[in-house]
Amino acid sequence: MDVSTPAPQPRKQAPDAGRRSERSRRAIFEAALALVGEVGYPKTTVEGIAARAGVGKQTIYRWWSSKGDVLLDAFLDLSAQAAAEAGATDGEPYAIPDTGDLAADLKAVLRATVDELRDPRFEAPSRALAAEGLVNEQVGREFVARLLEPQLQLYVDRLRAAQDGGQVRPEVDPRIALELFVSPLAQRWLQRTGPISYDYTDTLVDYALYGIAARPPAEPSPPARN
Amino acid sequence: MDVSTPAPQPRKQAPDAGRRSERSRRAIFEAALALVGEVGYPKTTVEGIAARAGVGKQTIYRWWSSKGDVLLDAFLDLSAQAAAEAGATDGEPYAIPDTGDLAADLKAVLRATVDELRDPRFEAPSRALAAEGLVNEQVGREFVARLLEPQLQLYVDRLRAAQDGGQVRPEVDPRIALELFVSPLAQRWLQRTGPISYDYTDTLVDYALYGIAARPPAEPSPPARN
Amino acid sequence: MDVSTPAPQPRKQAPDAGRRSERSRRAIFEAALALVGEVGYPKTTVEGIAARAGVGKQTIYRWWSSKGDVLLDAFLDLSAQAAAEAGATDGEPYAIPDTGDLAADLKAVLRATVDELRDPRFEAPSRALAAEGLVNEQVGREFVARLLEPQLQLYVDRLRAAQDGGQVRPEVDPRIALELFVSPLAQRWLQRTGPISYDYTDTLVDYALYGIAARPPAEPSPPARN
Amino acid sequence: MDVSTPAPQPRKQAPDAGRRSERSRRAIFEAALALVGEVGYPKTTVEGIAARAGVGKQTIYRWWSSKGDVLLDAFLDLSAQAAAEAGATDGEPYAIPDTGDLAADLKAVLRATVDELRDPRFEAPSRALAAEGLVNEQVGREFVARLLEPQLQLYVDRLRAAQDGGQVRPEVDPRIALELFVSPLAQRWLQRTGPISYDYTDTLVDYALYGIAARPPAEPSPPARN
DNA sequence: CTTTAATCGAGACGGTACGTCGCGTCTTATT
DNA sequence: AATAAGACGCGACGTACCGTCTCGATTAAAG
Incomplete structure (x- = not known):
């Protein structure tokens, strides 16, 4: 080999x-x-x-x-191994589903992530690796390159698809946009700055998609459900 | 005493x-x-x-x-000590400025944070503490409680003021909202997942405030200072 | 002062x-x-x-x-304290008895010494002091001068009395002579080179008084019990 | 091996x-x-x-x-090593010489011991070991068993030979007899209770062999080897 | 009697050494 | 040649005491 x-x-x-x-x-x-x-x-x-x-x-x-x-x-x-188990049936390399409803898709994926973060098999080693990576640059870069970035790339792909479909503004940088909901979850988990739940991730997606700013009056409605 | x-x-x-x-x-x-x-x-x-x-x-x-x-x-x-030096003139306990323009205020504070994250006096110890906190729960909790949360609280205060002024939707939870721009910056810095710059933090604020979703056509304008 | x-x-x-x-x-x-x-x-x-x-x-x-x-x-x-208790009745400073029978007197005193060496109150500290004295010259000299020599002097006195009475050869040095029975006991106890018993000390006294060498033929009897 | x-x-x-x-x-x-x-x-x-x-x-x-x-x-x-050097010529395991004259042989050996006790190479470590042995029973027992007793055994052997030759009374216990001259020397050296010299050891041998008691004039002989 | 100065109980301090753990290297014998 | 085993030089760990050094609070002599 x-x-x-x-x-x-x-x-x-x-x-x-x-x-x-x-x-x-x-x-x-x-x-x-x-x-x-x-x-x-x-x-x-x-x-x-x-x-x-x-x-x-x-x-x-x-x-x-x-x-x-x-x-x-x-x-x-x-x-x-875990990925192989998950995607064993169709051999696909794993991707974020695209039902056309971006918000729903993102929420679903983040809910799955929440589940995974709570899997005790993953918790200790990934927290340990993240910690080691902060201080040991070699491990850090490899951790990011081989584990984190590939996963983030899936979000980039999905967001780009959403841009193509007109659900996301074209001038938005997907690599930055995904951090709006991914990083808060990561930080809460790593630094124990707060609880993580489905509600929380759902909220993150909503805020990220529609912003927190008040809208000027006389506006149809944010999600404008197709 | x-x-x-x-x-x-x-x-x-x-x-x-x-x-x-x-x-x-x-x-x-x-x-x-x-x-x-x-x-x-x-x-x-x-x-x-x-x-x-x-x-x-x-x-x-x-x-x-x-x-x-x-x-x-x-x-x-x-x-x-640093805080004392900064706020020595007026004795105030340090707060995020409130010029009425939320976006501008947040961008200014985040730019200052970017500067601080690059200060070599702070870089090594705070990265080390963050790492230690990931793995050593006692240190982690104290780090969050005594350093991180007090700083985040400043954002909460500023966002609440913005809600009172009608710039932020009233149903938004400020504690979650602030994570949209704070956590991405923290993660990029800690995990070296990307470069940090004024441009980057400005973009985070814009995305967080106005969302990344496309707006339905015929819409006055996002900031639309009334 | x-x-x-x-x-x-x-x-x-x-x-x-x-x-x-x-x-x-x-x-x-x-x-x-x-x-x-x-x-x-x-x-x-x-x-x-x-x-x-x-x-x-x-x-x-x-x-x-x-x-x-x-x-x-x-x-x-x-x-x-112990000496005060022992000699409290007559106030005398303690001395080896002189019954006229040197062998008997020495055996009696040595049997008392055997008893004392087995007193657990004395065992640990005196062994400790002896040990410390071997290595710490200051303590050693003081230990010898203030504890050991005064006791040995009692033997010197008793042996000199015996010399005066003709039971010990006049050319014998009492200070050396006493070591013949005192030192073996001390060494057995300190270095655990053998058991200590009344029999043992009795034997030491006999050997020291009459020697271990065979006597030339035609000789009445050693102690010549008055 | x-x-x-x-x-x-x-x-x-x-x-x-x-x-x-x-x-x-x-x-x-x-x-x-x-x-x-x-x-x-x-x-x-x-x-x-x-x-x-x-x-x-x-x-x-x-x-x-x-x-x-x-x-x-x-x-x-x-x-x-020292023993190997000393007995290297004839390969013998070292023993007390037997010229037939017990007193002379013992004096010679003790004079050699005096020399050794003054050898600075040996002084410090053996005094230290003796001290340690007083207080640390494990070291003490091993010190006695592996160093002291083997040397004392040489005296036992020589005294037994003397008994066989009729120079020492047959009822004398050699293991105790040897202490009459060995222990005083040991104690003087260890506890600094007096100076050590050839004269001193010679005197010890004389006292031990012939006793300190006065001899009755014109005496036949106590053991009267029949 | 006060006054006052030394001793006292307490224990923090700068150190030295303890005996243990784990590192990363090296050696030996086995597969 | 890679392996299981583990001894080695080394460095740090966290602890125990050393002997010195403040601290108030007694406390016994001198005023």
Whole structure:
């Protein structure tokens, strides 16, 4: 596997990926995710992961540079699995539905996100990765590039479709627009600045779409339901 | 001061806060902030702070529970100083200006925030605290309660004034509304998901106030200052 | 204050012994002896003594230079008390009895010593002091001069009386002679090199008095019991 | 070597003695002995030994339980080396000479012991070990069993030979008899109760062999070897 | 009797060392 | 050659005491 790319993440003298033990790799992922869930990220140690995975420490250091790096891969692996399960039936790469009703579509997706944020399997590792990413730039950039941005791109696509359909003003930058409802949810969750609920995300979508400013009098009505 | 309450914030076996050395306290704050700025949060150690402050480790552990706890207090102290400097002339506790033009006021404040986020004195410690807060719930809650929420409250006040003046729809929840422009900026900065600029924050305010949805035709004009 | 004697045991600026709290002094002795008995000498700390005695640390450091110093005084005090109790009836300063039978007298005294060495009140502190004395020369010399030598002198006196009575060869040095039976007992006890018993000390006295060498043939009998 | 027994002397979680670094072991011994000689036992610290040996603290704690334990092994090693040097020529395991003249042999050996006690290489560590042994029972017992008793056994052997040759009374217990001259020397040295010299040890031997009691004139002989 | 100055209980302080944990590297034997 | 195992040098942890240094509050002698 991975023959085309010369060296996926070369450390030191580029270990021979062909001889790599898949068994160890999986055991390391499972151990890392389990430990982060059980004792928290700061108390999760490379030594602990190795012991739990029944693996030598060197086997970890041969393929990753730090525990953050391990966890990132482990979480990507977990996400890929989850995505595969979700989209297994039709093989599609996952996208935001387009029923024509932008507000409804966004609300639905955000409600699903709320559910996911509450899944204990995801909570600990993703919070840990976000934290590590704030301080460790390498992990941060990779986290954003490999996990966050691909997901945000789905919103960009949907918003662009809405622009094409005339539901969103053409001069709006979708990459910024999506932050109006995505970032508040992310911040509430990460920083515990407030509760997250369906109501909350629904409200975010409404505010983002129609603004909070008062409308000048004599105006049909905001949503103007087709 | 503090004659009635015998022990304001007792840790462990409640050291006598009355005998506390102000000299050491200040030295610890300065050392902590300096080290976080110079070597980064992860490489900042309690031992290093103590050495730099010319203080015994026990003097740190007597009053704080962890380096995150120290840094939180240090940063609060720094913020209080900065606020005191800013508002020294009129003694006011700092508030968002109210010129009557909500959009202009918000843009101005956010531009100032952008400036602050780029101030190297603040960058390292606040990013570190945010990261620590994600993973260390105690620090996280205190960070939010003592630093973040007071600042957000200023937006709430300003938005409520705008509601009273009819510029913001009365049914809007200001606590949620402010997140539309504050959280995106916070996330871009923390997670490096994109560049931050005056343009960007101006755009956030516009989108948040007037929404991103297209308006039905024959509409006077969004801001339509009446 | 204290004009005649320049300074009894002057530390730093010669504290005024006249104002000294007898109450604290006694409490410190009791605490020190109790702690050495309960947790052992190495785990006995100045801080612990102070706490147990209900005394400030400075009160200890004002009058003694180290925990060894404290314990030495405490033990001397204890010994003085014990001696006072023993010799209270006749007020005599304590001496080895002289019944005319040197062997019997020495055996009797050594049996009493064996009993004392097994008294748990004495065991821990005297072992501790001996140990401290090995390594801390100041404590060692004082221990020897104030406790050990006075006791050994009693043997010297008794042996000299025996020399006067013709039971001990006149050219024998009593100070060395006494070591033949005293030192083995001391070493067995201190270094746990063997059990100590009445039999053992009796044997020591016999060996020391009559030697271990075979006697040339044709000799009446050693003790020649009057 | 040591294939059958999996763990010769396991401490804690039984580190693998086969992988032990001989280099570190020797460096630790040298550092420990040097430090005890230079700054004294109380100021010798595990940390200091580790630093001087260029070794991690954990490497010390992995194999020994305390600084006393380290020093004991270091001193045993030193003694073994010294013994090896002394008996290197004939390969014999070292014994007290037997010229037929018991008094002369004992005096010679004790004079050698006096010399050794004055060797600065031995003075500090053996005094320290003796002191530690008084208070730390584990070290004390091992010190006695591995160092002291083997040496005393040599005297037992020599005295038994003397008994066989008729120079010592047959009912005498050699293990006790040897204490008559060994313990006084030990105590004088350890507790500084008096000077040690050739004269002194010669006198001890004379007293011990022939007793201090006066002999009745013209005497046949007590044991009267029949 | 006051006055007053030293001692007292208390404990915070700058330090040193403790014994433990985990890092990332290295070595050994096994597969 | 990669692996499981784990010893190693190292650095930091959080704790225990050291001996010094303020603090009021007794407290006993001198005024």
